[in-house]
Amino acid sequence: xxxxxxxxxxxxxxxxxxxxxxxxxxxxxxxxxxxxxxxxxxxxxxxxxxxxxxxxxxxxxxxxxxxxxxxxxxxxxxxxxxxxxxxxxxxxxxxxxxxxxxxxxxxxxxxxxxxxx
Amino acid sequence: xxxxxxxxxxxxxxxxxxxxxxxxxxxxxxxxxxxxxxxxxxxxxxxxxxxxxxxxxxxxxxxxxxxxxxxxxxxxxxxxxxxxxxxxxxxxxxxxxxxxxxxxxxxxxxxxx
Numbered sequence: 066x067x068x069x070x071x072x073x074x075x076x077x078x079x080x081x082x083x084x085x086x087x088x089x090x091x092x093x094x095x096x097x098x099x100x101x102x103x104x105x106x107x108x109x110x111x112x113x114x115x116x117x118x119x120x121x122x123x124x125x126x127x128x129x130x131x132x133x134x135x136x137x138x139x140x141x142x143x144x145x146x147x148x149x150x151x152x153x154x155x156x157x158x159x160x161x162x163x164x165x166x167x168x169x170x171x172x173x174x175x176x177x178x179x180x181x182x
Numbered sequence: 183x184x185x186x187x188x189x190x191x192x193x194x195x196x197x198x199x200x201x202x203x204x205x206x207x208x209x210x211x212x213x214x215x216x217x218x219x220x221x222x223x224x225x226x227x228x229x230x231x232x233x234x235x236x237x238x239x240x241x242x243x244x245x246x247x248x249x250x251x252x253x254x255x256x257x258x259x260x261x262x263x264x265x266x267x268x269x270x271x272x273x274x275x276x277x278x279x280x281x282x283x284x285x286x287x288x289x290x291x292x293x294x295x
């Protein structure tokens with residue numbers, strides 16, 4: 066069975082601080098995908114990144130960066146110089162590659178990030 | 183390019199009734215998945231459709247069903263509503279079915295009284 070754990074339920078920071086959201090996953094599959102989604106108050110989940118299990122390179126996109134470490138089964142997300150607009154619930158998710166079929170995401174419980182001015 | 187649309191956005195029903203929710207995927211996307219989001223259980227996968235076929239199903243009772251039409255639009259139906267079915271129902275579309283990134287709609291907020 067697959068499982069995603071986001072141990073941080075809520076994080077509160079002051080604008081311009083850096084913040085890291087933790088994600089630990091469990092899977093028996095050797096091929097899988099990891100995702101991060103952002104859910105602002107409007108409710109719509111916004112796709113941020115997809116990473117496959119064979120690509121452990123860290124990725125940076127503007128103020129966002131992701132650290133994927135298979136050895137610790139972690140896929141952490143860092144926001145540099147946080148802004149008030151970053152306030153949202155962030156979800157880490159896991160899916161398995163079943164050869165082109167059977168696609169579903171297993172989500173963590175989410176981390177509520179509040180960035181205060 | 184228009185995003186995923188879901189109708190209605192808000193719905194209030196009473197116990198025992200049934201409800202149908204609709205989802206229109208992004209143009210060209212053939213895979214549609216449905217998720218239920220509640221404060222207690224979080225986001226849970228309901229089912230996925232690709233080319234009018236249900237490809238995968240989550241652990242929900244048979245009261246939850248869905249279908250996909252030839253234009254990739256999808257509907258989900260919940261019969262004999264229970265209070266615990268109150269949730270945000272999210273639809274996501276994807277170009278492919280093999281773990282490609284999914285794009286979510288704004289959701290339908292269902293309240294069962």
